[in-house]
Amino acid sequence: MLKRIRVEQVVLGMHIKEFCGSWMEHPFWRTSFVITNPKDIELILSSSIKEVWIDCAKGLDVPEGETAVSEAESEAQVEAELKLAAMGARQTAPVPLHQEIERAARICTQSKQAVVSMFQEARMGKAVDANGAQQLVEEISDSLARNASALISLARLKTADDYTYMHSVAVCAMMVALARQLGLDEAQTRSLGLAGLMHDLGKAVMPEEVLNKPGKLTEAEFSIMKSHPVAGHRLLLQVGKADPMALEVCLHHHEKVDGSGYPEGLKGNDISLFAKMGAVCDVYDAITSNRPYKSGWDPAESLRKMAEWAEGHFDQRVFQAFVKILGIYPVGSLLRLTSGRIGVVVEQTTKSLTTPRVKVFFSTKSNLRIIPEVVDLSLPACTDKIANREDPDKWRFPDLNEMWSGLPNSHC
Numbered sequence: 001m002l003k004r005i006r007v008e009q010v011v012l013g014m015h016i017k018e019f020c021g022s023w024m025e026h027p028f029w030r031t032s033f034v035i036t037n038p039k040d041i042e043l044i045l046s047s048s049i050k051e052v053w054i055d056c057a058k059g060l061d062v063p064e065g066e067t068a069v070s071e072a073e074s075e076a077q078v079e080a081e082l083k084l085a086a087m088g089a090r091q092t093a094p095v096p097l098h099q100e101i102e103r104a105a106r107i108c109t110q111s112k113q114a115v116v117s118m119f120q121e122a123r124m125g126k127a128v129d130a131n132g133a134q135q136l137v138e139e140i141s142d143s144l145a146r147n148a149s150a151l152i153s154l155a156r157l158k159t160a161d162d163y164t165y166m167h168s169v170a171v172c173a174m175m176v177a178l179a180r181q182l183g184l185d186e187a188q189t190r191s192l193g194l195a196g197l198m199h200d201l202g203k204a205v206m207p208e209e210v211l212n213k214p215g216k217l218t219e220a221e222f223s224i225m226k227s228h229p230v231a232g233h234r235l236l237l238q239v240g241k242a243d244p245m246a247l248e249v250c251l252h253h254h255e256k257v258d259g260s261g262y263p264e265g266l267k268g269n270d271i272s273l274f275a276k277m278g279a280v281c282d283v284y285d286a287i288t289s290n291r292p293y294k295s296g297w298d299p300a301e302s303l304r305k306m307a308e309w310a311e312g313h314f315d316q317r318v319f320q321a322f323v324k325i326l327g328i329y330p331v332g333s334l335l336r337l338t339s340g341r342i343g344v345v346v347e348q349t350t351k352s353l354t355t356p357r358v359k360v361f362f363s364t365k366s367n368l369r370i371i372p373e374v375v376d377l378s379l380p381a382c383t384d385k386i387a388n389r390e391d392p393d394k395w396r397f398p399d400l401n402e403m404w405s406g407l408p409n410s411h412c
Contacts, residue, residue: 001056004069007044010035010052015059020051028117030129034059092145097331097347100147101154101405107139108154111169112162115197119165122204127238130194137193140169141176148177149347153331156285156299157401160292164203164211167285172196174281174325175249181321182277188245192274195249199278202232202250214292226262229254245274253278258312276315280306280322283313299330300345300389328353332404334390334397340365342390343375344404351378354386359403362395372403 002017010016015034028043032055035041044052054062062068069077114136118128143151155170175196179189203211206228210221217225233251236242252266252275259267261279271279283306288296297305303323310319327348329335335358336342343360355378363370375384392400402408 002053002071003056003062004051004053004074005062005067006051007047007049009062009066009068010041010044010054011060012036012038012041013060015055015057017053017055019049020053030117030121030126030132032129092142095146097147097150097153098406100143100150101407104143104147104150104154105407107143107151108166108169111136111140111172112165115165115168119201119204122201122235127240128198128201128235130239130241130243133194133197134190137172137176137190137197140173141190141193144173144177144180148325149331152177152326154405156288156296156332157405158289160290163289163291164200167282167289168197168200170285170289171199171278171281174285174322175277177325178277178281178318178322181325182273182318191243191245192249192277194243195246195274195278196281198232198236198246199249199253199282200228200232201235202228202230204235205231212292226254229263248272248274249278251275253282255279256313257315260312271315273315273318276318280314280318284322284326295393298333298389298392299326300328300333300335301391303328303330304389324353327356329356329386329389331356332401334392334395334400336364336387336390337375337384338387339384341370341375341384342395344400346374346404349376349378358386361403362397 004020012035015032017032019028028040054060114132118133122128140151152170152173155166155173158166158170172193173196176189176193179192184192206225210217210224213221229251233247236247236250251263252271255261255264255266255271255275256279257268257271257276259265284302287305288299288302290296296302303326306314306319307323310316327345329345331345331347333345334342335345337358337360339360340363341360342362342364343358345356346359347357349355349357355376357374357376357378359372359374361369361372376382377384377386397403
């Protein structure tokens with residue numbers, strides 16, 4: 001029998017069936033487990049969750065006389081609430097980047113915590129909670145609907161230590177955006193978001209000294225790492241009714257259209273559309289992210305490099321759709337304008353992939369900082385144009401990420 005109780009009533013031995021609140025409000029990846037550790041009670045009490053559902057058939061009941069709400073009573077309360085007001089729709093109306101960025105940062109942080117838990121459970125041999133993962137995908141998907149650039153751009157700013165976990169979040173976000181760009185339906189889009197989140201699950205069982213090595217891998221170490229798609233596929237099969245797209249992307253996201261990829265060396269049409277999507281998203285996030293042994297490339301430079309490799313590495317249709325999501329100069333790219341001013345891309349515009357909004361803040365003529373100003377290159381009255389890309393490593397502006405995001409010490 002299920003009962004809803006206050007968190008203050010939770011004791012050791014109770015079986016938590018579900019938390020009453022968003023996954024973002026509690027620190028647990030799993031939502032169905034027996035409380036055996038006093039620290040778990042402390043975590044629940046310190047979260048913003050006020051109530052939980054317990055399963056009295058699988059764990060302790062509340063003492064006689066204590067208040068608890070039955071399933072039937074809860075259903076009646078919900079029905080009454082729904083009659084009082086129309087159920088609010090998910091917030092997906094488009095907003096400017098500066099409005100979505102803080103919400104995206106919060107989703108980013110909570111997503112990382114959830115993926116850390118997911119990997120820890122996989123390491124301990126526990127089956128991954130696919131339902132919890134699906135909730136995560138929906139939060140990410142809604143953020144992208146409001147503004148596609150905010151979360152994708154923030155997820156790129158992961159620290160080297162966070163890479164393994166935040167990479168999964170970033171690929172999830174890009175898979176959702178790419179699915180929409182390719183015109184796939186909502187069910188496929190959700191599945192591909194889940195696939196992005198799970199695509200590197202096999203890294204959970206790779207030796208940590210190899211996974212986090214601060215330098216180039218030896219041939220033997222690289223062989224070990226190349227086993228992660230098969231390992232991840234095996235872990236996902238343990239879920240039971242594993243999503244077929246997640247299984248496909250997990251196993252084949254390192255395949256290349258010219259047959260030089262792994263683990264099966266598939267070629268061209270033998271690689272599914274979904275795996276081809278995973279390959280593009282995986283590579284972009286990998287090369288734009290800071291790693292223990294190298295700094296990530298600038299977003300615009302990364303797309304340029306990928307265009308060089310595209311013929312043998314990526315499916316052309318998928319890569320072109322990917323560029324349309326990010327723009328030729330993605331958010332965070334450092335540019336020099338024909339006026340001699342240097343600025344950072346803060347948002348794409350609907351007119352053209354080559355006319356983003358740029359926040360200028362430095363003059364090459366005076367070699368001095370100037371008062372920041374957003375220049376919309378798509379406006380007919382704008383006479384400034386992009387002269388060329390600039391290398392952030394050359395200029396080393398310490399506040400470059402803060403400049404485009406508006407957030408201090410920006411990173412997920």
